Amino acid sequence: MTLDSRLATPAVLCLGLLGRLAAQEAHHHHGETLGRVVFSVSCTPGARTRFERAVALLHSFWYEKAADTFREAVVADTACAMGYWGQAMSLFHPLWTPPVGADLAAGLAASERGLALARTPRERDYLTAIRTYYADYGERDHTTRLVAYAAAMDGVRHRHPRDREAAIFYALSLIALAQANATDTTFSYQKRADAILEPLFKAEPRHPGLAHYLIHTNDAPRLARLGLYAARHYAEIAPDVPHAQHMPSHIFTRLGLWDDDIASNIRSAASARTFEDERHLNALWDQRGHAWDYLVYAYLQQGRDAEAKRVVDEAAAVAAVYPVGSLTNAYALAAIPARHALERGRWREATTLAVRPSPEWRAAEALTHFAHALGAARTGDTAGARAAISALDDIERTERAAGGAHVYWAGQVRIQRLAASGWLARTMGDTAEAVRLATTAADLEDGTQKHPVTPGSLLPARELLGDLLLELGRPVEAA
Numbered sequence: 001m002t003l004d005s006r007l008a009t010p011a012v013l014c015l016g017l018l019g020r021l022a023a024q025e026a027h028h029h030h031g032e033t034l035g036r037v038v039f040s041v042s043c044t045p046g047a048r049t050r051f052e053r054a055v056a057l058l059h060s061f062w063y064e065k066a067a068d069t070f071r072e073a074v075v076a077d078t079a080c081a082m083g084y085w086g087q088a089m090s091l092f093h094p095l096w097t098p099p100v101g102a103d104l105a106a107g108l109a110a111s112e113r114g115l116a117l118a119r120t121p122r123e124r125d126y127l128t129a130i131r132t133y134y135a136d137y138g139e140r141d142h143t144t145r146l147v148a149y150a151a152a153m154d155g156v157r158h159r160h161p162r163d164r165e166a167a168i169f170y171a172l173s174l175i176a177l178a179q180a181n182a183t184d185t186t187f188s189y190q191k192r193a194d195a196i197l198e199p200l201f202k203a204e205p206r207h208p209g210l211a212h213y214l215i216h217t218n219d220a221p222r223l224a225r226l227g228l229y230a231a232r233h234y235a236e237i238a239p240d241v242p243h244a245q246h247m248p249s250h251i252f253t254r255l256g257l258w259d260d261d262i263a264s265n266i267r268s269a270a271s272a273r274t275f276e277d278e279r280h281l282n283a284l285w286d287q288r289g290h291a292w293d294y295l296v297y298a299y300l301q302q303g304r305d306a307e308a309k310r311v312v313d314e315a316a317a318v319a320a321v322y323p324v325g326s327l328t329n330a331y332a333l334a335a336i337p338a339r340h341a342l343e344r345g346r347w348r349e350a351t352t353l354a355v356r357p358s359p360e361w362r363a364a365e366a367l368t369h370f371a372h373a374l375g376a377a378r379t380g381d382t383a384g385a386r387a388a389i390s391a392l393d394d395i396e397r398t399e400r401a402a403g404g405a406h407v408y409w410a411g412q413v414r415i416q417r418l419a420a421s422g423w424l425a426r427t428m429g430d431t432a433e434a435v436r437l438a439t440t441a442a443d444l445e446d447g448t449q450k451h452p453v454t455p456g457s458l459l460p461a462r463e464l465l466g467d468l469l470l471e472l473g474r475p476v477e478a479a
Contacts, residue, residue: 032240035208042119047077059209060241084114094176098142108134125156171196182449193217208238224254242271265295283320289332297455300343330364338371350375363409366395373420385424392417438465
């Protein structure tokens with residue numbers, strides 16, 4: 001499938017093919033349609049059926065159900081080595097928060113248990129690759145282990161060139177490396193992943209991972225149109241997966257397809273709520289919180305303030321979250337009210353937002369302090385702005401000292417601190433310093449990739465610079 005065909009092929013041309021494939025596709029037990037995965041393993045037929053269902057769930061990042069189903073495969077066949085590979089993979093979360101503590105120990109134990117049972121060189125290769133990620137986790141940080149895992153999966157795909165799953169998981173590791181190299185605005189890792197995934201998606205148009213990862217690897221304004229074909233089809237490939245309903249909105253957001261964006265996230269939030277009820281969570285699953293944030297972002301872009309406010313109110317009523325410590329929920333629950341105030345220019349309202357404690361991810365708290373700082377600066381409250389900027393400085397230092405995935409967020413907080421400081425300088429009458437700080441913030445943000453947890457900045461630093469220049473009577477520079 002060429003770039004031109006991805007951009008120009010009407011959806012109607014593929015309906016017949018998709019319909020025929022859908023008729024062939026297994027509806028896994030529990031009545032769920034998850035897409036089509038064929039993954040040969042040396043397990044009993046019953047265990048293999050469960051294993052392939054689990055891999056389909058894994059490809060859609062439904063880690064809770066994937067882990068359960070991999071365990072079912074091992075119960076069905078106690079010698080099913082790859083069931084343990086799946087358990088280790090279900091703890092990995094390459095594009096989400098990395099595993100810590102007990103999850104690292106459990107992942108290592110599962111990979112070693114599987115290696116002891118592996119019956120074929122291919123299975124040993126898969127298990128060795130994931131063990132490479134978990135090995136020596138006390139001495140090596142996440143990024144170092146991720147690089148080692150990607151290299152190991154590159155070896156697996158070359159030793160087994162006809163194994164499409166090896167290529168797919170290698171491509172996913174490249175997307176994870178792209179996320180770890182967030183200042184690479186050439187998108188070199190994403191382009192390498194796309195080159196692997198795109199021809200495979202043509203060969204396997206019902207594969208959930210191929211559609212999913214093509215969206216992730218093209219989740220940037222310069223690349224987004226390359227992901228539109230996958231975005232148009234992922235939700236129908238895996239209609240029973242909340243994340244599959246949401247993911248197309250990553251591309252719709254980048255392309256300004258707001259009606260599609262809103263529809264995706266309404267469906268995703270409803271599907272996530274069903275999972276909460278099934279599991280009796282009595283808490284907000286982070287997949288629903290994530291959908292809410294994208295939904296509010298899209299509503300605000302269309303000026304649908306009343307509908308956005310309903311989501312804001314629902315988020316404000318959340319008393320418990322699942323899983324505890326989730327970056328996704330922490331970010332969403334802080335971003336939603338901040339977006340609602342800032343996007344509408346309600347500066348005084350922004351200063352009154354309550355900080356929701358997030359000890360695991362203090363960068364989420366920074367979103368509220370950023371809203372406070374901007375709101376105070378824009379309303380002439382210099383003391384309030386200074387206090388909020390001081391809080392941002394403290395959080396930036398804390399996140400940077402935490403290392404690992406927190407370093408990216410330290411950079412995001414720095415951008416917020418500089419942008420807010422620019423507006424404080426404007427309020428104080430120091431025009432040159434205001435422009436310098438706002439320009440520095442905008443340049444830093446332009447040089448950093450967006451994290452998939454967010455649809456976009458609360459207020460883009462470049463936009464804030466433009467607003468500042470307009471206020472200063474410099475419209476040519478603002479343009």
